[in-house]
Amino acid sequence: MPYLGGEETVRELKRALSNPNVQAEPLRYRNTVLRVVRAMSQGVNVSGLFSEMVKACATVDVVQKKLVYMFLCSYASLNPELSLLVINTLRKDCQDPNPMVRSLALRNMSNLRLPSLVEYVEQPLTAGLRDRAACVRRVAVLGWAKLYNLQPGSDIDAAVVNELYSLLRDPDPVVMVNCLRALDEILKEEGGVVINKPITHHLLNRMKECDVWGQCEVLRVLQRYRPQSDDELFDILSLLDASLVSPHPPVMAATLSLFLSLCADLPAVSLAALERVSGPLLAACGSGSREMRFTALCHIQLLMRSVPGLMGPHFKRFFCGYAEPAYIKQRKMQIMVELVNDENVSMLLDELKGYCTDVNTDTAQAAIQAIGHIGRSYSDRCLEILTGLLGLKQDHITSAVVQTLRDLVWVCPQCSDTVCSALEGCEETLQDSQGRQALLWLLGVYGDGVSSAPYTLEAFIDGVKSEVSLGVKMELLTATMRLFLTRPAETQDMLGRLLHYCIEEETDMCVRDLGLLYYHLLKCGIEETRNVLQGRRSDPSLGVLIGRPAQPISQWACSFNTLEPLKKGGTVTQTASRGSPEHEASKPKTAVELPETLDCSHIHTDPPDSASTGQRSDSAAELPAASLTLSLSPTLSPEEFERRWLQRCSLQSEEAAEESSDFLQTEERICCSAVLQRSPQTLQAAMQLVNIQTLAFTPPSTLPWRVFFYTHTAGTPASTLILGELLYAGEADPAPKDEEEEERKADGEAAAEDLTGRKDRQVEVKVTLKQQPKDEEAVRAFLSVLSTVLHTLSSERHDEHAATHL
Amino acid sequence: MSASAIFVLDLKGKVLICRNYKGDVDMAEIDHFIPLLMQQEEEGMICPVITRGTVHFMWIKHSNLYLVATTNKNSNASLVYSFLYKLVEVFTEYFKELEEESIQDNFVVVYELLDELMDFGFPQTTDSKILQEYITQEGTKLEVTKTKVPTTVTNAVSWRSEGIKYKKNEVFIDVIESINVLVNANGSVMSSDIVGSIKLKTMLSGMPELRLGLNDRVLFSLTGRDKGKTVMMEDVKFHQCVRLSRFDSDRTISFIPPDGESELMSYRINTHVKPLIWIESVIEKFSHSRVEIMVKAKGQFKKQSVANNVEIRVPVPSDADSPKFKTSTGSAKYVPEKDLVLWTIKSFPGGKEFLMRAHFGLPSVEKDELEVFFLMSIDFFVRYMKIIEKSGYQALPWVRYITQSGDYQLRTNA
Numbered sequence A: 001m002p003y004l005g006g007e008e009t010v011r012e013l014k015r016a017l018s019n020p021n022v023q024a025e026p027l028r029y030r031n032t033v034l035r036v037v038r039a040m041s042q043g044v045n046v047s048g049l050f051s052e053m054v055k056a057c058a059t060v061d062v063v064q065k066k067l068v069y070m071f072l073c074s075y076a077s078l079n080p081e082l083s084l085l086v087i088n089t090l091r092k093d094c095q096d097p098n099p100m101v102r103s104l105a106l107r108n109m110s111n112l113r114l115p116s117l118v119e120y121v122e123q124p125l126t127a128g129l130r131d132r133a134a135c136v137r138r139v140a141v142l143g144w145a146k147l148y149n150l151q152p153g154s155d156i157d158a159a160v161v162n163e164l165y166s167l168l169r170d171p172d173p174v175v176m177v178n179c180l181r182a183l184d185e186i187l188k189e190e191g192g193v194v195i196n197k198p199i200t201h202h203l204l205n206r207m208k209e210c211d212v213w214g215q216c217e218v219l220r221v222l223q224r225y226r227p228q229s230d231d232e233l234f235d236i237l238s239l240l241d242a243s244l245v246s247p248h249p250p251v252m253a254a255t256l257s258l259f260l261s262l263c264a265d266l267p268a269v270s271l272a273a274l275e276r277v278s279g280p281l282l283a284a285c286g287s288g289s290r291e292m293r294f295t296a297l298c299h300i301q302l303l304m305r306s307v308p309g310l311m312g313p314h315f316k317r318f319f320c321g322y323a324e325p326a327y328i329k330q331r332k333m334q335i336m337v338e339l340v341n342d343e344n345v346s347m348l349l350d351e352l353k354g355y356c357t358d359v360n361t362d363t364a365q366a367a368i369q370a371i372g373h374i375g376r377s378y379s380d381r382c383l384e385i386l387t388g389l390l391g392l393k394q395d396h397i398t399s400a401v402v403q404t405l406r407d408l409v410w411v412c413p414q415c416s417d418t419v420c421s422a423l424e425g426c427e428e429t430l431q432d433s434q435g436r437q438a439l440l441w442l443l444g445v446y447g448d449g450v451s452s453a454p455y456t457l458e459a460f461i462d463g464v465k466s467e468v469s470l471g472v473k474m475e476l477l478t479a480t481m482r483l484f485l486t487r488p489a490e491t492q493d494m495l496g497r498l499l500h501y502c503i504e505e506e507t508d509m510c511v512r513d514l515g516l517l518y519y520h521l522l523k524c525g526i527e528e529t530r531n532v533l534q535g536r537r538s539d540p541s542l543g544v545l546i547g548r549p550a551q552p553i554s555q556w557a558c559s560f561n562t563l564e565p566l567k568k569g570g571t572v573t574q575t576a577s578r579g580s581p582e583h584e585a586s587k588p589k590t591a592v593e594l595p596e597t598l599d600c601s602h603i604h605t606d607p608p609d610s611a612s613t614g615q616r617s618d619s620a621a622e623l624p625a626a627s628l629t630l631s632l633s634p635t636l637s638p639e640e641f642e643r644r645w646l647q648r649c650s651l652q653s654e655e656a657a658e659e660s661s662d663f664l665q666t667e668e669r670i671c672c673s674a675v676l677q678r679s680p681q682t683l684q685a686a687m688q689l690v691n692i693q694t695l696a697f698t699p700p701s702t703l704p705w706r707v708f709f710y711t712h713t714a715g716t717p718a719s720t721l722i723l724g725e726l727l728y729a730g731e732a733d734p735a736p737k738d739e740e741e742e743e744r745k746a747d748g749e750a751a752a753e754d755l756t757g758r759k760d761r762q763v764e765v766k767v768t769l770k771q772q773p774k775d776e777e778a779v780r781a782f783l784s785v786l787s788t789v790l791h792t793l794s795s796e797r798h799d800e801h802a803a804t805h806l
Numbered sequence B: 001m002s003a004s005a006i007f008v009l010d011l012k013g014k015v016l017i018c019r020n021y022k023g024d025v026d027m028a029e030i031d032h033f034i035p036l037l038m039q040q041e042e043e044g045m046i047c048p049v050i051t052r053g054t055v056h057f058m059w060i061k062h063s064n065l066y067l068v069a070t071t072n073k074n075s076n077a078s079l080v081y082s083f084l085y086k087l088v089e090v091f092t093e094y095f096k097e098l099e100e101e102s103i104q105d106n107f108v109v110v111y112e113l114l115d116e117l118m119d120f121g122f123p124q125t126t127d128s129k130i131l132q133e134y135i136t137q138e139g140t141k142l143e144v145t146k147t148k149v150p151t152t153v154t155n156a157v158s159w160r161s162e163g164i165k166y167k168k169n170e171v172f173i174d175v176i177e178s179i180n181v182l183v184n185a186n187g188s189v190m191s192s193d194i195v196g197s198i199k200l201k202t203m204l205s206g207m208p209e210l211r212l213g214l215n216d217r218v219l220f221s222l223t224g225r226d227k228g229k230t231v232m233m234e235d236v237k238f239h240q241c242v243r244l245s246r247f248d249s250d251r252t253i254s255f256i257p258p259d260g261e262s263e264l265m266s267y268r269i270n271t272h273v274k275p276l277i278w279i280e281s282v283i284e285k286f287s288h289s290r291v292e293i294m295v296k297a298k299g300q301f302k303k304q305s306v307a308n309n310v311e312i313r314v315p316v317p318s319d320a321d322s323p324k325f326k327t328s329t330g331s332a333k334y335v336p337e338k339d340l341v342l343w344t345i346k347s348f349p350g351g352k353e354f355l356m357r358a359h360f361g362l363p364s365v366e367k368d369e370l371e372v373f374f375l376m377s378i379d380f381f382v383r384y385m386k387i388i389e390k391s392g393y394q395a396l397p398w399v400r401y402i403t404q405s406g407d408y409q410l411r412t413n414a
Helices: A006-018 A020-024 A026-041 A047-056 A062-078 A080-093 A099-111 A115-129 A134-150 A158-169 A173-186 A197-209 A212-222 A230-244 A249-262 A267-285 A290-304 A312-318 A326-339 A345-355 A361-374 A379-390 A395-411 A413-423 A433-445 A453-462 A470-486 A488-505 A509-523 A526-533 A581-585 A591-602 A610-622 A638-655 A680-689 A738-756 A776-805 B027-043 B077-095 B100-105 B107-117 B128-134 B217-223 B244-250
Strands: A629-631 A663-671 A693-697 A705-714 A720-728 A764-772 B005-010 B015-020 B049-052 B055-062 B065-071 B170-183 B189-203 B209-214 B234-238 B253-255 B260-269 B277-286 B290-299 B306-315 B321-327 B331-335 B340-349 B353-361 B369-376 B382-388 B396-411
Touching: A006 A020, A006 A026, A006 A047, A020 A026, A026 A047, A026 A062, A026 B015, A026 B107, A047 A062, A047 A080, A062 A080, A062 A099, A062 B107, A080 A099, A080 A115, A099 A115, A099 A134, A115 A134, A115 A158, A134 A158, A134 A173, A158 A173, A158 A197, A173 A197, A173 A212, A197 A212, A197 A230, A212 A230, A212 A249, A212 B077, A230 A249, A230 A267, A249 A267, A249 A290, A249 B077, A267 A290, A267 A312, A267 B234, A290 A326, A290 B077, A312 A326, A312 A345, A312 B189, A326 A345, A326 A361, A345 A361, A345 A379, A361 A379, A361 A395, A379 A395, A379 A413, A395 A413, A395 A433, A413 A433, A433 A453, A433 A470, A453 A470, A453 A488, A470 A488, A470 A509, A470 A526, A488 A509, A509 A526, A638 A693, A638 A705, A638 A720, A638 A764, A663 A776, A680 A693, A680 A776, A705 A776, A720 A776, A764 A776, B005 B027, B015 B027, B015 B100, B015 B107, B027 B049, B027 B055, B027 B065, B055 B077, B065 B077, B077 B100, B077 B107, B077 B128, B100 B107, B107 B128, B244 B253, B253 B260, B277 B306, B290 B306, B290 B340, B321 B331, B321 B340, B331 B353, B340 B353
Parallel strands: B170 B396
Antiparallel strands: A629 A705, A663 A764, A693 A705, A705 A720, A720 A764, B005 B015, B005 B065, B049 B055, B055 B065, B170 B189, B189 B260, B209 B253, B209 B382, B234 B260, B277 B290, B290 B353, B306 B340, B306 B369, B321 B353, B331 B340, B369 B396
């Protein structure tokens, strides 16, 4: 930093330092040195005083020594030759009777960071290792680390390494810990300090003497040790148990980290450890310092990747306080979204609703997005809150709500009616381009449900000349085109005007190109346009109630207790609207990207799992679908599905008959091997190809394995709704319940056999179908479709097996 | 751990003092810190870690200072933050107030401390009691030969030095509890807990051995006397002087106390606390440009008790102006820099009810959380304190209970 009169000051100080009168008076001399250091910390370049300061270090005054040494260390690299002069004084100080002076000299000698001086430093450092004062040994040990850090490639002196290893048994705990640190630095190339059994046990026994920093260091180093037997492992674990619940968050975290690395092969023990730390971690979330709270929250998120339900009972601890900073609130909200279940959903939503009006607009928007995220499973309640928020008429809230609604509708198409009715009047409060783009997208895609859609678009089109946002203009074009397809009479005139403006007047290439493209598309005929523009309106597959699959602990164990979880990308951000290609397309784009975005925003033929599309679409084509048309609309929400499914169950048990007039329930077995080991995503993608929507899965390779799905059959005599369940109970099925009891018993033998030879044997999956109204023809046709899909999946599995065997 | 360098900056980002421990991060990197922080602040996305290229800045803010640690490794974040807070703690014990001025006035001591606290990026001696023995502000006085080696640097009992002498031997015990309550708009308590700490001020000679008895429920169930008023403690945290092995086996808190002031233990009690002061608020809107907020506060505690220095903070929109207040007791004022109305009541007797009315011009959104700060007292007590010293002198223990409100929030419907 420039300092006015800097040169003047330096000259004046130089005069004072070399003045023999000043040097004669210790107090004046020291005050002058003090002024030099003060000037240095104020950013004045005082490097010119180096030679005068070298002289000033020959003093008996310890404070002056400290100041001079600090000065010298800061400027040594600029004056390597002159620094040589200091070495003498420093070496003399290393012989001082006062251990404080010895340690001071040694520390500064190693802090000079001049490779040319290394040879002079080695001897005092060696002597320092054997000093009788612990404080000198502490410094000497780290001094060696500094030397090797200075010359990374240099040869390692085996004698020093041995000495350091033997100092691990030093009576002073800090010397011991410093030895670990130094050896780690010196032996970096070889993987750090070697931890064998005696050292481990020694360290574990000495750990109690160390302070917090020392304990963390020891725990970190011990991660390298692999116990030789299970007995030894459990001995170590029980020794560490106390520090696992240590009230010092760093110690607790370091212990957990060590537990996880020791028990990498014992998932049950690791899980128990995670359970045990949840208390101290929650305590850390309430600690006085915001940064510690933030760190704890980030680490909780990490743990929840493996044990999603870990914090379930403590969800109230994540409620935000009014005065908490935004970064803590947002992490807390992310955790709250993960913790939602049937019991706490209303409470969590009430809480989140409170944050929607937060003073900080980012927090408010994050809260709205969090509600939208919960809406994927509890759509009705969330929609009520979201539409209620529109009434506040605040631009940032409305914008976030409209964007959230757009994301929600994409995932849960059953919400569309509510969303459409909520959209009226939003355009008045929307200010930012993101929000307006979301509104336009919704108006384009669901324009048939919003009566005022053409008028809203007309207002946008009238103002298009003054519109600055490129994204809004692009979205406006597409939305108007789409609305034209559904409501041509009302939109034709304004579409003409818009196209005219875009092609004739617009200066931006992207908008003009898009306008031209649409113009030519319309010339090709209305059917062509429809094919291009009316793609999928939604992708319910993203909203399937799988929950996030629990990750193995090993995936994050290495980043635990480091900086990584704190960084933005370190955890899954719930705010990013995942998956929807439409939304990506609504971001501002450059001309080069245009064809690409067009491609993905308007033609939705690719299922999510596009890698396997080729094969599967072939098999889908072979299906006997001609006799039967399946369709996904009207969509069924998970709640609705559950209601209907359970309603059928109760009906069933009351009447004890398998059929009522308008309702049919059948059970069937389909032999298909290894479908169980398929990932839910694959199964889902396959089912969607034939228009069967899967709603819920159990995680793969759990028993009983279940999949719930539904579809509509269209055609003669009437369209019907089919609800279905795939069940593989297996052997380890615990107490079966209600109506499926008998079937499961019968299943028993087969299942037992299946488990033993599950890999390549045929597995019988039980299919329970409920249909309304009754249409046996359709059910039979549907069953054949379903079994084909399952067989196709199984045979693919076989192929893979064959491939791996080859 | 490995922090590469530690910086103390003022609010404008000027480096007040810095110490380069490892030399593997360019010291000039710090110039980017404040611009990055400002940028994050504008985007509303402030984060305690700022990354620029390979350099990470981990920072905390204390009064008008930023304390920043830089590192280029994936180091242990919680340890770095603990260290930064330790710095604050040590500096505060030295200078009472840690702020820009005290750093500048004492920069020699700060340099000395930074030198001792950390070496090569690793924390070394961080106990301020020990540090105070060989780094003193009186260091500015000239001592020609300072040959006395502080015993504590190598001592077995690192927190207390030998040969302390007092004329009158006394121990002061302060039980300080703060209540955290969150009450939602319909009056139900969402979460509540008590965070407490026991502070000691020891003025005892020699190496005394102290034993402290508390009415912890764990303690009672072990001795089989599970009667009376007991409380369950969680997250108990002790000073390093407490013998944890003794505590684990028979729940006695025995220790050799550090000399002078120290925090012996801290704990959390997770109980259902009735909000001691109940707040109701009504917000009335007259036309678009005027609003009246009425706040009613009621003391829900014993008539004989008095809460002192009650502060009720009512958040108001940032665009509020021309405030007018009417209070039945105490005084209210508008704090525009924090966007709130501060209503202070010097003494608030139990069972009483007070009113405050505030008029504002032109607020837009209504915020609906109130914060209350007050001092009062509750149900946790020290049963005994035994002092054992070889010389067998007489010593007096003094106990005092203080209750503060911690994070005390009542939400109201606007």
